[in-house]
Amino acid sequence: MERIAVYGSGVIGSAQATLVIGHGLPCTVIGHSQAGLARCRRAVEENWDDLIAHGLVTEANKAAALRLLTVTNDPAALAGHTFVFEAVTEGAAEKRAAYEAVARYGAPEAVTASCSSSMDGEDLAALSPRPEGLLLAHPFQPVHMLPLVEVVRHRRTAPWALERTLALLETLHRQVVVLNRSVPGLVVNRLAQALFRESLYLIEEGVTTAGDIDRAVKYAVGMRYASIGLLEYFDAVGFDLESTIARNVYPSLCDAKRPQRTVEAGLASGETGQSAGKGLYDWSQKDGADFRLRKQSPYFEGVKEWTLPE
Numbered sequence: 001m002e003r004i005a006v007y008g009s010g011v012i013g014s015a016q017a018t019l020v021i022g023h024g025l026p027c028t029v030i031g032h033s034q035a036g037l038a039r040c041r042r043a044v045e046e047n048w049d050d051l052i053a054h055g056l057v058t059e060a061n062k063a064a065a066l067r068l069l070t071v072t073n074d075p076a077a078l079a080g081h082t083f084v085f086e087a088v089t090e091g092a093a094e095k096r097a098a099y100e101a102v103a104r105y106g107a108p109e110a111v112t113a114s115c116s117s118s119m120d121g122e123d124l125a126a127l128s129p130r131p132e133g134l135l136l137a138h139p140f141q142p143v144h145m146l147p148l149v150e151v152v153r154h155r156r157t158a159p160w161a162l163e164r165t166l167a168l169l170e171t172l173h174r175q176v177v178v179l180n181r182s183v184p185g186l187v188v189n190r191l192a193q194a195l196f197r198e199s200l201y202l203i204e205e206g207v208t209t210a211g212d213i214d215r216a217v218k219y220a221v222g223m224r225y226a227s228i229g230l231l232e233y234f235d236a237v238g239f240d241l242e243s244t245i246a247r248n249v250y251p252s253l254c255d256a257k258r259p260q261r262t263v264e265a266g267l268a269s270g271e272t273g274q275s276a277g278k279g280l281y282d283w284s285q286k287d288g289a290d291f292r293l294r295k296q297s298p299y300f301e302g303v304k305e306w307t308l309p310e
Contacts, residue, residue, distance in 0.1 A: 002168055003107070005030060005078055007098045008087030009040035009071065012115050015143035016085050018047040019172055021065040022057075022144060024309040028070040028077050030101070037071050044069060047144055050296065056303045064309035075101035082107045083168060085137065087115040092127060095119070099128040111161045113137035113151075117189060121154035121182040132158040137165055138186055139174075145299035150186045152179040173305045200262045201254035203280075210280040 004020050006013045009031030017040070020027040031037045048062040070077065078084065084102050088094040095114070102112050112134045114124055125131035136152035149169050153162055162178075169176050177187055185193060199213045224233065234242055254260075259267075266272050266279055273279035 001025075002083040002111075002164070003081045004028075004083050004085070004168075005081040005106070006085045006087060007075075007078075007102065008085075008089075008115075009036045010087065010089075011043065011141070012139070012143055013085070013087035014040045014043035015047060015141065016087060016115070016139065017069060018044050018065075018144040021068040022303070022306045022308065023172055024065075024068070024307050026068045026070070028072065028081060030075050030077065031071065031073050033073065037073060040071055041069075047142075050292075051303060054300060056300055057306075057308060060310060061308045068309060076105050078102060078105035078110075080107055082109060083111045083113070083164065085113050085115060090116060090118055092123070095124060096127040099124075099130070099134070103129040109133070109160075111135075111164050113165055115139060117186070118184070120184075121152050121157075125154045125156055131156040133161045135161055135165060136182070136186075137169065140188065142296060142299070145296060145302060147173065147175045147299070147302050148177065148188070149174045150177045150179060150188060152182050152186060154182065173302060197256055197260070198254050200260045201256070204261055 004025055005028040006016050006020070007030045009029050013029060013031075017027045017029050021044075029037075029040055031040060045062075045066070048057065048065065051057045052059060052062060078101060084106060086095070086098050086102075088098050095116075099112060102110055106112075110130075110133060112128065112130070114134065114136045115138060116124065116136055117138050121134075121136050124136070125134055128134045131154070135154065135157045136150070138150040138152070140146040140148055151162070151165055151169070166176060166178075179186060183190070195217075199210075202208055202213065203210060228236075262280070270276055271278040274281075274283050277283050
């Protein structure tokens with residue numbers, strides 16, 4: 001059994017730790033400040049409180065899980081750990097420091113799985129003293145509930161590192177997409193950016209509204225591809241019809257190569273989204289608790305598969 005650590009105590013790191021202890025496995029989180037450690041502990045507890053509120057776990061499960069959690073600023077606590085999820089800031093200096101700490105303190109055979117969503121695997125490998133044990137394992141928020149992880153190897157990733165990563169992620173009840181090399185945005189974020197770009201274009205061109213686009217996604221696109229795959233649907237429609245649709249639609253699709261007018265205007269005005277109170281939506285008119293629930297609710301069933309500590 002792997003001895004698991006998380007290097008990074010932010011949103012991703014705290015949720016990754018929640019998932020690990022949720023399966024009855026000890027987890028050590030390495031942070032870099034006392035304030036960060038306090039936020040991490042609080043975030044983990046809030047994650048469990050949300051699950052308790054929806055009847056998915058008990059207070060006893062939470063108490064048992066928290067006993068499995070160690071949160072510290074001392075990288076020497078990595079001693080003996082064989083698998084480290086790296087979830088530090090997206091910067092070369094921060095990544096290098098994390099990888100050097102794993103190499104210095106972790107087990108000689110330790111796998112380092114970076115949660116990076118934007119850095120190339122080859123660039124990360126160049127920062128590591130042990131590139132053969134490094135790969136990307138990019139999760140999605142909320143990390144402790146959403147089942148998919150994108151695993152990306154680089155030219156020097158050893159087969160044993162990939163094998164152990166896949167085995168652990170399967171233990172944690174994750175669905176895995178494996179990429180043979182890095183591309184910007186990996187798979188999911190590339191698909192998401194294509195949708196975001198086209199949606200903003202439709203709004204800017206006066207075709208429709210943010211609300212109607214979200215309804216179209218929630219009640220057609222999302223529902224359809226939640227039960228059958230995107231490319232299963234493509235094959236079911238068939239190349240003949242899809243090629244006709246492509247000839248009709250492709251020429252009019254947005255092909256912007258930089259952030260669009262809506263985003264630039266929001267950055268200039270300070271109306272940058274939910275945290276600012278306004279973006280595409282006026283968030284003062286939305287129920288925050290309802291949004292938080294809707295953000296998590298599709299993944300509640302997956303929690304029932306956890307090997308909960310008692």
